[in-house]
Amino acid sequence: MSEQSATKARLIKAAKKEFLDKGYEKASLRKICADADVTTGAMYFFFKNKQDLFTSVVAEKAEHLLKLVKRQTDSEVNGVGNSEEYQREMNEYLCSNKDEVRILLDKSAGTEYENFREEYGFAVAQGFFAFYDKFGGTAEYRDIMKLIVRMRVQGYIEMLKGDYDMDKMMKFSALMEAYGDSGFAGMMKQFKGITEGVE
Amino acid sequence: MSEQSATKARLIKAAKKEFLDKGYEKASLRKICADADVTTGAMYFFFKNKQDLFTSVVAEKAEHLLKLVKRQTDSEVNGVGNSEEYQREMNEYLCSNKDEVRILLDKSAGTEYENFREEYGFAVAQGFFAFYDKFGGTAEYRDIMKLIVRMRVQGYIEMLKGDYDMDKMMKFSALMEAYGDSGFAGMMKQFKGITEGVE
Amino acid sequence: MSEQSATKARLIKAAKKEFLDKGYEKASLRKICADADVTTGAMYFFFKNKQDLFTSVVAEKAEHLLKLVKRQTDSEVNGVGNSEEYQREMNEYLCSNKDEVRILLDKSAGTEYENFREEYGFAVAQGFFAFYDKFGGTAEYRDIMKLIVRMRVQGYIEMLKGDYDMDKMMKFSALMEAYGDSGFAGMMKQFKGITEGVE
Amino acid sequence: MSEQSATKARLIKAAKKEFLDKGYEKASLRKICADADVTTGAMYFFFKNKQDLFTSVVAEKAEHLLKLVKRQTDSEVNGVGNSEEYQREMNEYLCSNKDEVRILLDKSAGTEYENFREEYGFAVAQGFFAFYDKFGGTAEYRDIMKLIVRMRVQGYIEMLKGDYDMDKMMKFSALMEAYGDSGFAGMMKQFKGITEGVE
DNA sequence: TATGAATGAGATTTCATTCAT
């Protein structure tokens, strides 16, 4: 989006690959620079340090992604806009930015984004929760919710790892939604049973 | 179980902590030795190398865990033994060996156990699959299955991260089972719809 | 020959000394760096690793040396060019590159040049063999030939160790040639006696 | 010869192999102990240190070898005893103690025996020199003598490396003697020419 | 903008040797 020198672009491209391969902490700046055919000195002109380079790779996508999630959540909760259309847009975005999203969700340990996964999961879960917060009071409920949400985020990650095309991703995310919805319903039945002593 | 010198025990304890904190690759032998108050030379008396130390931390648990999973799977598939009792034993084992299991499932990249997660997931999925392999032929089915299984393994990991007591874990694993079963059923309904063009 | 930074030159000089003193495997990079007044980190800026440093010390000389030997051999075998002049040039080269040649012939165990001694000996022996291959068929002959050639290479090494000037080296190599030629002739007489049962 | 515990014998055997493989300096006491199935502590009961272990491997043979050489030299110089018979005995000894002799001549750098090669060469050369010391006064002569002697020692080393049987060794040493004698004579002719300005 | 050079700490691993028991 922002104008970049060719050098900077090459660095970001090489960094993306390296972060995806090894994760932030194991990634080697040397290798990134070598791959980008740029001296380390030059790299430090464009980026303050390793963290800054990482941020440059993912920042825009992170922001945009959260925006999309929130819009969709809003839509589900308040019935504003076309929820299905939003889901499609989200999938499109995931699909065209697989690498960055995978980095954010699975390769960001040690960075300022290491909680992105949690944040994203929380946002995704909002719509979800809206219907069930009658149980929300108990700590137990919150714990099991976290668990479920994290599983679902893992589902997204696995989907991205799969490197599927748009069609497959739409299909899979629909299946995952079905899985999540039915699963949640089934679980809640049992949860009520457990917590209320009712069958 | 096996008798150990105090030093070796201290090393294993420190290693467990460090591997859990940073993962195998980022873990520092220096730090482990310092924490255990042992010189690096002494460490190399007890362990052949970093990998060997890692193995010493997790090997027994890994073996035992796979045995438990397989027994349970067998029980579910062939109706041998008391499946619920087995689940309880498994949970007990997970509960008393949280650290090692989390290391195995989430911190073993770069070691000979880096595929443990997959292996474990596969074993867990066996019982599961038994009922549904009529769809097994399509690549799509296999892909979505992998996805689901990995989500479930992530569920276990999250449960272990939670540091819950035995009671909670029993409750949560029951809920997760309910979630998984209902979810799977719901998803399959849609899957048939998608793949067979039937509603 | 190629332009080098002062640091790199200092490293190569220190390395040459250390390799000559201790041989490749026992040579200490620490000591080389200390002698060159360079941090190990800096050393790794210029050289990929210990082997690369070694190669940088000897590569050019190794290549040139083999070229000279082959030219001389050709000259002896095919009568092309002035063989004596070639010998003089060879000696001159040996004389001005004593250290590197000694390293190549006697201190390169563990490196990619560890067979240089054999290769060099083989090349030297070519001219030699041309006249005597009528005996070449027997395994015994080949064994004794190897032995003789290795002795001669050792002669070169000892000459280099002696740190003689050009004049001495020319004289010595002439003497060694006389020694080798007469010796070989004398030996062959006996060899025929032994192998053919003739006196 | 001296009585040894089985342990000590095992250590010496393992040490011999390791020294032969890697040379004194690169040899690993750990490996020797492991191969001998002996703890390092036990090893240090039998041997003061690495050097002492080395000495225990080679001392007797070194002494005996020098004795044999000196006897032979005496015989050649003073005509005492049967020189040929002595040569045979020497070869027999070399043949039955190949490993130790090779260690002494080629793998002893860094030990108290590192000059054995020189010493041995000098002893071998004595008989040799007796006939030619009319030239002995010049430094040049001494230098070329050293060179020749070292070549011959190298010849022995190569013969030992060859792992030949007694028969072959007798044959080869006879050939080497013929080579040396004829070679020396031929060289001396030229040497006189060079040094006396006579043709 | 960019280079090339350098730093210094840290990584894992191996070593000969010592020592209490």
Added chain:
DNA sequence: TATGAATGAAATCTCATTCAT
């Protein structure tokens, strides 16, 4: 005699970062 444990220094190599030009 022998063991098991421990030491501490040294080995090669990698790292993110800095800086003068």
